[in-house]
Amino acid sequence: MDSLPPEEMPDQETICAHWGEDRTRYLGAVIPPIFQNSLFTNPTCEDRNENRSVDSYDYTRIENPTTEITEAKIAALEKGERARCFGSGMAAISSTILSQVKAGDHVVAVETCYGPTRDFLKRYLQRFGVTTTFVQGNRPEEWEDARLPNTTLFYLESPSTFVFHQQDLAALAGIAREHGITTVIDNSWASPIFQNPIEHGIDFVVHSATKYLGGHSDIVAGVVVGTKEKMTAMIQNEGHLLGGILDPFASWLMMRGIRTLPIRMERHQQTTVEIANRLLRHPKVETIYYPGLANDPQPDLTARQLRGTSGLMTVRLKNQGKEPSYRFVNSLKYFGIGCSWGGFESLALPISLPGRWLFEPETNPIWTIRMHLGLESVNDPWNDIERALCVV
Numbered sequence: 607m608d609s610l611p612p613e614e615m616p617d618q619e620t621i622c623a624h625w626g627e628d629r630t631r632y633l634g635a636v637i638p639p640i641f642q643n644s645l646f647t648n649p650t651c652e653d654r655n656e657n658r659s660v661d662s663y664d665y666t667r668i669e670n671p672t673t674e675i676t677e678a679k680i681a682a683l684e685k686g687e688r689a690r691c692f693g694s695g696m697a698a699i700s701s702t703i704l705s706q707v708k709a710g711d712h713v714v715a716v717e718t719c720y721g722p723t724r725d726f727l728k729r730y731l732q733r734f735g736v737t738t739t740f741v742q743g744n745r746p747e748e749w750e751d752a753r754l755p756n757t758t759l760f761y762l763e764s765p766s767t768f769v770f771h772q773q774d775l776a777a778l779a780g781i782a783r784e785h786g787i788t789t790v791i792d793n794s795w796a797s798p799i800f801q802n803p804i805e806h807g808i809d810f811v812v813h814s815a816t817k818y819l820g821g822h823s824d825i826v827a828g829v830v831v832g833t834k835e836k837m838t839a840m841i842q843n844e845g846h847l848l849g850g851i852l853d854p855f856a857s858w859l860m861m862r863g864i865r866t867l868p869i870r871m872e873r874h875q876q877t878t879v880e881i882a883n884r885l886l887r888h889p890k891v892e893t894i895y896y897p898g899l900a901n902d903p904q905p906d907l908t909a910r911q912l913r914g915t916s917g918l919m920t921v922r923l924k925n926q927g928k929e930p931s932y933r934f935v936n937s938l939k940y941f942g943i944g945c946s947w948g949g950f951e952s953l954a955l956p957i958s959l960p961g962r963w964l965f966e967p968e969t970n971p972i973w974t975i976r977m978h979l980g981l982e983s984v985n986d987p988w989n990d991i992e993r994a995l996c997v998v
């Protein structure tokens with residue numbers, strides 16, 4: 607089923623339900639089995655070494671039938687040719703970045719990207735003679751200006767997951783292609799349901815599948831999608847040699863999460879848009895950072911790049927010190943206090959952000975609250991939020 611030409615690609619819901627699966631291989635089982643094994647054996651030495659059939663497997667660090675189904679679904683959802691699962695979002699991100707740099711190379715990256723990604727680029731890669739220039743990134747000219755003759759990689763996160771800055775994907779892909787630069791984007795926030803960067807010309811899409819793809823806060827996982835050519839080199843090098851694979855059981859849980867991805871994303875969107883709009887009008891709230899609202903600073907990009915918006919937003923209170931932020935979050939009853947997001951549960955966490963990220967002249971950090979709306983109704987979380995805002 608995964609060999610259909612692109613024009614015959616089914617809808618995303620059908621991909622989630624059926625793509626990459628062949629029940630005749632698994633005794634008719636509706637759910638593919640978990641191939642929880644490290645190796646595969648062969649009847650003869652010749653079968654193992656010379657006459658490998660398309661249906662033969664070797665070793666789970668290289669390939670695994672359960673993981674393969676999950677990868678086929680994600681590649682199809684992202685409109686790419688090939689996907690590879692990793693043991694975490696960071697394993698996927700670091701492997702993809704490493705596949706595109708060598709000593710002496712230069713990277714341009716969006717400064718508001720995920721913290722450990724920034725640390726990997728800024729500090730860790732420096733040990734290997736790779737340098738990074740960070741840009742605010744909302745205007746394509748900043749990338750053009752930061753580009754050096756030895757730049758090999760543009761690293762994007764759009765929308766970025768703290769302040770939701772967006773980058774112009776088609777424009778950056780155009781600049782990059784002109785200069786032989788590879789583009790990578792972290793698409794965890796929108797998920798493939800709401801944004802497909804490959805359609806805009808981006809080379810590699812990475813996800814923390816710990817978030818929406820898994821969706822149930824029970825796995826840590828990552829995935830990378832791209833063209834067959836680019837992915838083959840990356841899989842053979844960083845995939846096989848660094849070996850940060852996803853365990854078959856976690857692949858199976860991700861596959862199970864993906865079956866409900868479209869309806870989960872729809873529900874996250876519906877609840878979050880409603881609550882974000884109510885918060886935007888609330889007298890105790892200074893502003894909300896979340897694409898698509900009336901205060902969206904980049905409505906053109908939202909319209910061009912996003913088909914929808916997910917469940918994570920950042921709230922800035924009028925009374926914006928650390929104490930009121932802590933008081934507000936500590937008073938919430940239905941929101942867990944925790945750092946992740948993308949699961950069924952609602953979460954809240956006070957975080958201080960550099961003023962510059964919020965287009966403020968202040969050099970002091972600004973306290974905000976990062977909130978994820980899970981799969982609850984609007985009513986219960988909203989009543990909870992309204993009650994908690996009374997103590998601010």
Ligand SMILES: *Cc1c(COP(=O)(O)O)cnc(C)c1O
Pocket residue numbers: 694695696697720767792794795813814815816817826827828
């Ligand atoms: C969580 C996260 C990651 C890292 O993913 P892990 O699965 O925790 O390694 C990367 N990017 C973004 C935007 C994230 O939120």
